[in-house]
Amino acid sequence: MIDPVRPIQLSDIEDARINVADTVLRTPLVKLELGSGAPEVWLKLENLQPTNSYKIRGAANAVARLTDEERARGVWTISAGNAGQGVAFAARKAAIACSVVAIETAPQTKLDRMRALGATIMPVSYEQAWKAAEAHAFEGLEGTFIHPFDSHDFIAGHGTMGLEIVEQLPTVGTVIAAIGGGGLITGVGSAAKALRPGVKVIGAEPETASPYAYSLAQGAPSKFPDWQASFVDGAGGQSVTARMWQRMQPIVDGTITVTLDQTRDAMRLIAEKTRTIAEGAGGLALAAALTGQAGEGPIVCVVSGGNIDLAKFSELVA
Numbered sequence: 466m467i468d469p470v471r472p473i474q475l476s477d478i479e480d481a482r483i484n485v486a487d488t489v490l491r492t493p494l495v496k497l498e499l500g501s502g503a504p505e506v507w508l509k510l511e512n513l514q515p516t517n518s519y520k521i522r523g524a525a526n527a528v529a530r531l532t533d534e535e536r537a538r539g540v541w542t543i544s545a546g547n548a549g550q551g552v553a554f555a556a557r558k559a560a561i562a563c564s565v566v567a568i569e570t571a572p573q574t575k576l577d578r579m580r581a582l583g584a585t586i587m588p589v590s591y592e593q594a595w596k597a598a599e600a601h602a603f604e605g606l607e608g609t610f611i612h613p614f615d616s617h618d619f620i621a622g623h624g625t626m627g628l629e630i631v632e633q634l635p636t637v638g639t640v641i642a643a644i645g646g647g648g649l650i651t652g653v654g655s656a657a658k659a660l661r662p663g664v665k666v667i668g669a670e671p672e673t674a675s676p677y678a679y680s681l682a683q684g685a686p687s688k689f690p691d692w693q694a695s696f697v698d699g700a701g702g703q704s705v706t707a708r709m710w711q712r713m714q715p716i717v718d719g720t721i722t723v724t725l726d727q728t729r730d731a732m733r734l735i736a737e738k739t740r741t742i743a744e745g746a747g748g749l750a751l752a753a754a755l756t757g758q759a760g761e762g763p764i765v766c767v768v769s770g771g772n773i774d775l776a777k778f779s780e781l782v783a
Contacts, residue, residue: 467601468617470711473655477617478624481522484529485622488555489522490514492626494633494765497738497751505762506754507637509630512741512771516550516578518699519626519649519769520613524551526622527611528559536561539608543598544568545698546575547770548613553582566603568594570694574774591694595703598646614646615708623649627656630765637664639759641750642767644668644677644720645700647709649769654716665760668713668720669753671745674701675722677713686710695725696781699746699770721753728752733782735768744773745781 492513497506511519528540539562542552549565556563565579569588580586587606589597597603601610612619630637630653640657642650654666668677674697676689688704695701705713723731731748734755735741743751750766753759 470708471617472715473617473621473624473652475656475659477621478628478656481526481621482625482628485522485525485625488525488558489625491629494630495739504754504757504760504764506751507634507763507765508735508739508751509626509765509767510739510741511626512743512747512768516547516554517771518547518551519623519767520547520551521554522625523616523619523622523648523652524548524555524611527616527618528552528555528561530618531609535609539563540611541566541606541608542611542613543594543603544613546571546579546772547699549579549584550575550582550772552611553579553584557583562608564606564608566594566597566606571698572772572774572777575772578772599706614648615706620648620652620712623652624656626767627653628660631657631660634763634765637661637763637765639665639667639762639764640767641667641669641753641759641764643700643746643749643769644670645702645746647677647705647713649767651712651716653767658716665718666716667753667759668717669749670720670722671695671697671701671728671749672722672724673697674703675720676702676705678720678722680705680710681720695745696777697725697728697745697749699744700749721756721758723749723752723756727755729781731755732778736782742771742773742778743768744770747771
């Protein structure tokens with residue numbers, strides 16, 4: 466039975482911080498020097514996590530909260546790569562078996578890392594993976610399911626990043642985060658708004674896959690009609706589920722759609738300014754901030770991950 470949706474409380478996030486303390490890094494918040502006339506932008510470098518993605522926050526909290534019976538069954542998740550790495554990392558640390566229903570078009574570097582962390586990989590199509598995510602089930606897998614975004618514990622884990630952002634930059638005015646399934650922005654936004662109610666929480670999506678923007682226009686959770694696969698594989702789903710729509714509506718103040726070229730430019734700028742690598746999804750928030758639609762700041766852009774094949778990254782930013 467799927468648990469009913471309920472708000473992520475500050476106490477849930479504070480408990481999660483204790484649960485993930487031995488696994489998750491307190492990542493740097495770095496000011497981006499853009500020159501006069503540009504918005505004040507700060508980068509939350511989640512690409513520096515042990516798995517090079519924020520997903521380890523949710524995974525570590527979800528695994529920490531398993532019962533002994535659930536641990537004995539092993540865990541499984543669905544992933545384009547980052548959630549799978551996070552769950553596999555946390556499962557290995559807890560000596561729990563892990564399987565990943567992996568989207569077969571995921572970058573090879575993500576598939577290789579999941580295997581290296583001890584996960585059993587089951588490659589499926591994007592459509593099969595999305596159906597499993599909506600159903601919270603996959604035929605043939607009997608372990609404990611850790612949902613990659615529609616999970617109270619997973620989202621509360623992501624909220625620990627929001628605590629850090631407000632502590633690192635008490636004057637934060639806007640937080641921008643990529644929207645894939647919606648777990649990241651719900652978690653970070655829940656924490657930020659609990660501590661600073663005036664903070665705006667804005668999503669970022671690629672033009673090829675912007676179901677939240679489309680759903681806002683339709684006034685209801687909807688499937689994006691012209692979805693296309695792209696190098697932004699860690700965000701931009703095919704649709705917004707009814708449950709995640711329910712979670713995001715009280716938290717998210719809007720979303721900004723960016724082009725793939727704007728995303729490439731943001732990835733290049735992050736590399737130039739911070740000497741770190743952002744994958745496509747990791748560049749979305751900065752791309753959104755640079756459109757000017759989020760205002761003058763202070764804006765915190767979540768660089769959600771850096772898991773991309775180096776050859777592909779070089780090709781994109783060249």
